[in-house]
Amino acid sequence: MVRPVIELINRYDAGKFPKGESYIILSSNENPYPPAEDVLKAIERSIKKVTNRYPDPEYPELKRAIAEYLEVDVNEIFLGNGISDCIYNICNALLDTLDKVTIPMPSYTMYAMYSIVRDASINYRIYPYYKIDIEDFIESVRNSKLVFLCSPNNPTGNAIPIKRIKEIVESVRGYVALDEAYVEFSDASAIKLTDTYENLIVMRTFSKFFGLAGLRIGYGICKDERVVSALEKIRLPFCINYIGAIAGVEAIKCLDYYKKIRDIIVKERERVYRELSKFEEIEVFPSKANFLLVKSENxxxxxxxxxxxxLVRDVTGLMGLSGEHVRITIGKPEENNALLNALEEILS
Ligand code: PMP
Structure with missing residues (x-):
């Protein structure tokens, strides 16, 4: 029999995947630009050689590249099949039945989903548009085994100031898992805090800034070697496929290309924000990520x-968001123009 708790949870809503017809896809916060030429070449070169082989399950080259990219020790890195898999593994490694997990909302739904799979007890804290009331939050995190934070947050787009993250980490006796999926589109990462706080786990991905969502490469950083070795032990041995591991290493070598793309996306984000702000019928929220949250009424x-x-993502009904909301990914300038023109039509 399927465990009742599994029957109760909703399947993760991954949005729509249109086939055939040509849509402008602004629904999954992907990077609209192609990989760097050298990444594509590395994939092409390797595809014949490695398809029938297992990758090295320790992924030494990928870990070394990440360590250099973030200036962290290679032993502080754990891997996963995207951040999604890191979240799953963190829940499996840290949570026993009825352990308290604190999650500020509205935020990414996978934190609750995988905590529930572990029969943990979820302490949701709702803050309008994820503006965390720090005193209230610190009071509520007491005795939490695990706290999930997301910065910049999906779907609100705002970032938690590093000073606040530090205060939260200091006040939690358990672990804080901080999701930095979108951090390269903002101006501040909390990675450096892992030097001081062993109970901070920072999760990162190649899906957004590096535009490799289809290859599924996630990782995390934590100073506590017991946590890293537990996460490395329980993940699937070949959780990142051979091609993904090669592409990840090459992408880090092409950092300048990705920074240029990031700058274009951030500039577009600010332009689209300004343009959307002109429509009286909707409200748009400032963002530090590659998407914007928009509130509308009926x-x-x-x-x-x-x-x-x-295609944009309808996030209406997400816990902590009241009223109709959509999340719009920043695309290429021409895609953003098409969006603005369509809204002009709809709202006039
Ligand atoms: N965290 C957040 C906040 C996200 O929005 C997403 C993607 N929707 C993920 C994690 C998943 O990232 P990955 O592709 O690395 O699994």
Whole structure:
């Protein structure tokens, strides 16, 4: 029999995957630009050689590249099949039945999903638009075995100031798992705090800034070697496929290319934010990520945009968001223009 708790949880909503027709896809916070030429070449070169072979399960080259990229010790790195898998493994490694897990909302739904799979007891704290009331939060995290934070946060786009993250980490006796999936689009990472705080686990991904979402490469940093060795022990031995491991190493070598793309996306984010702010019928929130959150009232924006072949994510109904909201990924300038034109039509 399937465990009742599994029957109760909702499947992760990954949005729509249109086939055939050409849509502008602004629904999954992907990077709209292609990989660097050298990344594609490395994939092409390796594909014949490695498809029938297992990768080295220790992934030494990938870990060395990440260590250099973030200026951390290679022994502080654990890997996963995307951050999603890191979240799953963290829950499996740290949570026993009824352990308290604190999650500020609205945020990414996988934290709760995998905590529930472990029969943990979830302490949701709702803060409008993820503006965490630090005193209230610190009071509420007491006795938490695990706290999930997301900065910049999905779907609100705002970042938690590093000073606040530090205060939270200091006040938690258990672990803080900080999701930095979008951090390269912002101006501040909390990675340096891992030097001081052994109970801080920072999760990162190649899916957003490095635009390798299809290859599934996630990783995390923690100073506590017991945690890193537990996470390395329980992950699937070949959790990142051979091609992904090669592409990840090459992508880090092409950092300048990705920084240029990031700068274009951030500039576009600010432009789209300004343009969206001009519509009286909607409210747009400032963002440090590669997407914007938009509030509307009974406008069914996601549906109307889809009719115009533009996909955005309807996040209406997410715990902690009241009223209709859509999350819009920043695309290439021409895609963003198409979005703005469609909204002009819908809202006029
Ligand atoms: N964390 C957050 C906050 C996300 O929004 C996403 C992607 N939707 C992920 C993690 C998943 O990242 P990955 O592709 O590395 O599994």
């Amino acid at each position: 406008l069914r924006l996601a549906e109307k945009l889809e009719k115009r072949k533009i």
